[in-house]
Amino acid sequence: MKDRLSKIKEEAIADIKSLSNLESLENIRIKYMGKKGELTSVLREMGKLTKEERPVIGQMANEIRQEIEQELSEARERFKEKLKEERIEKEKIDITITKKTRKLGHRHPLVATIEELENLFISMGFSVVEGPEIETVEYNFDALNSPENHPSRDLSDTFYITEDILLRTHTSPVQIRAMKTMKPPLKIVSAGRTFRFDDVDDTHSPMFHQLEGLVIDEKVTMANLMDTIDIFIKQLFGKDMKTRFRPHHFPFTEPSAEVDVSCFSCKGEGCPTCDGTGWSMELLGCGMVHPKVLENCGIDPEKYSGFAFGMGIDRITMVKYGINDIRLLFENDNRFLEQF
């Protein structure tokens, strides 16, 4: 009987070792340890044994059963592990493939620039206001102290609807609207569409965009204006950017200045892009609000002073994104829009 048991053990272990799948594992369990299994039948014959033999064989049979069970469970683990590996292997995918079902839309680069500029000024305490695209001659020119015979008023410069109504040529009339309706202190910016009689080419468009800023309070100085612009330029283009204030002339500010910014290509070293000057020219116009403009809006120039600035957003957008043709901004080619 001992021999039979040993044989069963050997056969069982050999069977288990030669297994190829999880299902046959169960068959083996049944074959040896099921109700009619080989080991079970041997144990059934225990009654025939002598009193002395019984505990010895019994212990041996138990050990063999444990060993077979141990083997079985190890085999089961092995098979599970193998199955997992097989599954993982089978589930191989090509991760270089990109699905294109979910698309996120794109913000127009001009609007993105406007928003960036506005947010910058909001963080500096400016409020955003809006003004109409169709304006009166009074707000667009007269109240801004533009001389009656100024060339910018010509039909060859400005789009007119009637003698008194036009398409605004700059965002500056928003200044007038703000000063007429709000009381100082005032700190506003306004961005929007502007129009001038320019034929379309790679740097001109009859419709373009400006951003205007205005601060009115007691004791506002040119030094404050310069600080504000300096902060703004550094935040927008980087801390290493310098600004240069050049005296200029605008009818609605006095003193007036144009602002040059370190050349975007060489950061001020001098390169072909900036004709060796190190400056990127005329990014922005600004000045102290003309006392006549203040008066026109019912603000006492003896008590209050202020500054205003304006800039072309299209140009800033083009510089920022490296766009070389303004027409791209208004053609709305989907392949262009999806780049931003």
Added chain:
Amino acid sequence: MFLPVKWLKEYVNLDVDTKVLADELTLSGSHVESIISLDRGIKKVVVGRIEKIEKHEDADKLLIVMVNIGEETIQIVTGATNLRVGDYVPVALIGAKLPKDIYIEKTKFRGVESYGMLCSLKELGYEDNVIPKLHRDGIFVMEKEYPLGTPIDKILGLHGEIIELEITPNRPDCLSIIGMARETAATFDRELKLPEIMIKDEVEDIKDYLESIEVDGELCNRYYARAIKDIEIKESPLWLQIYLMEAGVRPINNIVDITNFVMLEFGQPLHAFDLDKLKNKQILVRRAKDEEKIRTIDDQERILTNENLVITDGENPIAIAGVMGGMDSEVTEETTTVLLESANFNSKSIRLTSKQLNLRTEASSRFEKGMDPNLCKIAAERACQLIEQIGAGKVVKGHMDVYENVRKGKTIQLRPEKVNNLLGTDLTVEEMIDYLERLDLKTSLNGNIIDVKVPTYRLDLNLEADLIEEIGRLHGFHNIPIQPLVGVLTRGEKPYSRIVSDKASSILQGLGLNEVITYSFISPKVYDKIKVELDSKLRDYIKLINPLGEDYSVMRTTLIPNMLDILSRNYNYGVKECFLYEIGNIFIPKELPLNELPKEEKTLSIGMYGNVDFYDLKEVVVTLLGRLGIKDLEYIKEDKNPTFHPNRTGNLLLKREKIGVLGEIHMDVLENYDIETRVYIAQLNFDTIVKEAILDKKYRPLPKYPAILRDIAVVVDSNVLVGDLEKIILENGEGLVEKVELFDVYEGKQIDEGKKSIAFSIVYRSFERTLKDEEVNIVHQRIIEDLENRLDAKLRG
């Protein structure tokens, strides 16, 4: 404006190089746009004299000339036709370098050797527009003898630089060499040296040449005249021609050149009339008669109106005042006596005339900016001095001057503390006075106030603030230490409408739509292209008086044509699918023509094509409005909008008012836009959306009790709308229907013709308790009955 540095230095001592000059001028307010070097890299080009001219035996058009260049005489073959023996000409020797990297080598022309090249002014680097007519064709023959062998760049003064300046319209006084010398002197704190004007010899009396001057005082503030006799019209001396050419002016003849020289020098335009050609010895400045004609020196007949000012000889116009002289009285080679006009005309009138005649000249552009009448005399005297100096004629004694309203300098009071308050500086009174005096503004301190006397040529200085700018710019804005703003802290805000539109933008982008920007003006033809009825209000558009062309001539009353344009463009570029939106204004006039500003309505348009249908478009609209918290929306079928497909279009109603339209574009319209795929467009009134949007979200407790799901499938007439079924389901829900979801619409097999099967999934839930099957059954049954009663729906088995 072109400023030759050499010329500038005649009036102000400068020891800085041109780069520094340019930088400093820029920082004090005269913006230097570029520096142009006169050095054109010319090498080995010298003065030579033609000694002998022979014909080339084997070539009709070539000459063989012997040229004496001082040390030797060389043989040169040339095709020139304007040479005579004894002419002094520029000779490019072998190894010479000319502008544009042209090098001269020894060559052979049909067997004859040539040891160099004779040069024209163009070959020496002059622009066509400044080369005198005399020298336009052929070799540059010099007007007098020069030492043979002298390098030509010395004679032509080809060294130093010209500065190109941007002069702002408020500073017409800077449009002259002396004006810029004054700025330069102020910038560098140097003395301004004005030319001393003195005429040595004067003969006879002007009264023998001119009897009277009469002017229209409104349009001509001053008329100053002098006469010159015994004139010999010829080419100006080379130095004078070079001065003009460097400043961008073409030399004509000695008299005209002098008037131009003085105009460049002082800024005052002068005009010379041939006195012998005047019918009467008088000058009458008057308004032209309507239809009056004059032939101007450019040989054009000009028809004038009463708004134009003319100079006449008492009978006929001899010049359009301040714009251009007449051909009949022009200075020609035969001229011997000249009347020199130095006048001051009304800037507005000149501007109008120049515009009317579409004729802009150096003179008109100066007069229209405003000239100082006190300059008339100095300029005329200076011209006489120069005429005498170059021996062009004899100056007649005396002048005639009509000057009614003598312009006097004004005095402006300046408060020093105001200067520092506005600039943010702490300049002393002495510093301020110094800056002002440098600009020739005479000051006197009167207690705490500086009285500043403004010269009459400074038309731009009228207020205290103007003087503060002068101090600021001479001090240098870049020298003002920057200071942060102080005062009440303000919180930056965006208007609510912008918050809503920004939010809408991000929702739309999240839904995969790209933002576009299109022009506010469109072509009126688009209304036909999108098939708008002739009597539609959409056609009440605002027209521009002066559009850039029909395509940009009216203010849009709808965004749909622009959207179609872009979709068409992209479609025709081969872009497979497009999902776009624009938020922009449409312009609604209250009446036409406009008497007041129109209403600008913020409007949203959404456009798409590709693998999409109406429901994709509607999903975008529903999602957008849903996320913006807009309730009470209704979608009503629209079959009368001619732009859209009559069976695939709906109007969007908010609180029973139409706020937009969405649908498939009509095939006729698509054809007009060359689009061969289905296009879906929605347009919504964004102002209403802003008004109705609720961005504040409130938390609703999550459901605690389980839901019961019931599906329902009914067969109805095929024109019954899903929306109507949903409405009935919700009406009967007794607050227990949490959600109704359509999951199938079917027509075809097993369903009778003219019928369709619609299946919903209904979610029942109570927020107070666990629902029992029995109570749901009752509600569900009532829903079925109501569907049967009202829509003749049959429950499917």
